[in-house]
Amino acid sequence: MVNDHYDYLLLGAGMASDAAARGIREVDPTGSIGIVGREQTEPVTRPALSKKLWTDPDFTFDQVWTGTAEDTGADLLLGETVVALDTDRRTVSTASGREIGYGKALVATSGTPGSADVDDSHGTGRVIPFRSVRDYERLRGLTSHGSPHVVVVGGSYIATELAAGLTETDAQVTLVFTQDTLLDQMLPADLAGRVELPFRTHGVELVRGTGATGGEVRGPDGPVHLALSSGEQVEADVVVLGLGISLETGFAAEAGLETVDDGGIVVDEHLRSSDPAVWAAGDVAHYPDRVLGARRVEHVDHATSSGRAAGRDMAGADEPYAHTPFYYSVLFGVRYEAVGTLDASLEIVEDRQGPADDPLAQVVAYYVEPADDGTDAVRVHGVLLWGVDEGTEAPDAAREVLAAGPTDPASLRGRIVLGELGEA
Incomplete structure (x- = not known):
């Protein structure tokens, strides 16, 4: 049954909202949850659409579904595009004319493809x-x-x-x-x-x-x-x-929520927006990363981590979002992961760790700029982990490097050794 009011109304039917619904249930087992989604389908494991469904014969189509409604009891309001948010009345309006009330709302709408x-x-x-x-x-x-x-x-x-x-x-x-x-x-x-x-x-x-x-x-x-x-x-x-995508956050800006130039919704360390009853997570959240500073991230680790954190906070957990996300891709069986900013215009310190006949099979690259402290030290802004196995502690090692502050560039080589890292 579709209600006209929910304790928790999640805008966007992607992986961030799936994680938020699960986070809510970890704290509040009974509050009503509604999920509004532009697409006609329930939430899916989106990375599989461009990766495993093409390359992994053991990964079948029925594995893409997250099972959000079955696992959390959330109502799915699909095929509905959010066009307005009224923070005074605490209502959301959709293109079809539906109006839905909320106690607390999460904006996790992602965007439309270019x-x-x-x-x-x-x-x-x-x-x-x-x-x-x-x-x-x-x-x-x-x-x-x-x-x-x-x-x-x-x-x-x-x-x-x-x-x-x-x-x-x-x-x-x-x-x-x-x-x-x-x-x-x-x-x-x-x-x-x-x-x-x-x-x-x-x-x-x-x-x-x-x-x-x-x-x-x-x-x-x-x-x-x-x-x-x-x-x-x-x-x-x-x-x-x-x-790429264009963020679907125009309705949030029109409602008076603080946004940045690219449409990202400004949130605090609890992922709460400038309105106390509205949170944001996933692609649309411009959040204060404890290691990297204020930023917006369009990757699955952030979607699921920030979604869960926002859901728990909405339900009363009062826990800051302290995760620095990583992102990954797989090309022809080679997996690469990264934390922070990969910008080739920065100075890059490469640590090639592959075998002698293929020195680029494994590479750790550090993206740095001068620390401006009067020394030769550099500040690391991003770490690329090329040729890494899935599920290792490499992202944690990269986070440690990023959090360490100014460092001697010569000390970076050998700091992270991919072949020595076990499963996280």
């Missing part, structure tokens, strides 16, 4: 701004027969993961990205060059230094003609866009 101006007047669905489980199903269906040509646009985590994952199908894959070298905005130059090798080995055509500016789908079965900023055109059976 798009390109491609005319699909035939309604073919062959241009996919990739984000949801339905996007995964559509792409899987379009690549399940024959050898379609799939163009993936973007140099993001999701774009590179999808391009790599699609090589497990019979599709012909082209990856279009604006960088000169794939991931060169975040990786050391030699490692970025190395990353491109398995893409080429697996037959991915790399089209660099350009982006999509428009195009059209010519007929009910395609093809898609995609115009590039270089002046070239690419023809494809399917185009997948991995261009």
Whole structure:
């Protein structure tokens, strides 16, 4: 049954809200929980949509569902887009005209995927701004027969993961990205060059230094003609866009919540917004990280950790959010993790730990800048852990380096040794 008032109303039906509902139940076993979601489907383990569902034959589609409603008793109000938040009346309005009251609310709405101006007047669905489980199903269906040509646009985590994952199908894959070298905005130059090798080995055509500016789908079965900023055109059976997201927080700003320029909602150490009855978690939360300073993070570890913390705090736990999240990706079986800022414009101290015949198989890279304390010390802003196994203590070791303050750059090499780290 759908109520018109909930003790806890969670806006957004993603992993942050799933974690928040579970956090609430750890403290309050009976309070009513409602979850409002724009998508028509219940919460899913979103990273699997671009990773394991393509690359792990033991990970099946039925494993993507989080089971939020069954496990927490929350009501799912799906297919509802939040358009207004009234903090005085403590109500939320949706595009369908529904009004829902709350005692306490959580904004965890994430965002809409970036798009390109491609005319699909035939309604073919062959241009996919990739984000949801339905996007995964559509792409899987379009690549399940024959050898379609799939163009993936973007140099993001999701774009590179999808391009790599699609090589497990019979599709012909082209990856279009604006960088000169794939991931060169975040990786050391030699490692970025190395990353491109398995893409080429697996037959991915790399089209660099350009982006999509428009195009059209010519007929009910395609093809898609995609115009590039270089002046070239690419023809494809399917185009997948991995261009990041635009935050869905306009309603929060209009309600008077404090936000920053990118739409992030400013919260305190308890993830509470400028309104005492509204919290924010996941992608939309601009929070004070104890190690890294104020920031906003769009990765699953933060979504689940901040969601649980916000849920517990909403239910009365009164515990500050003290977690510094890590993020990860997997490309052709190589996993990399990171904590902090990976910005290739910073000075990078590389510690190559791989075997002699492949010195880039494992790399720890420290992203630093001068400490401005009159010495040669540096301050570490980010740590990349390349070629790390899943579930090790490497992120904790990286957090310790980041929290340590100014350090001698020569002391960084050997500080974290990937082969010596066990499971966390």
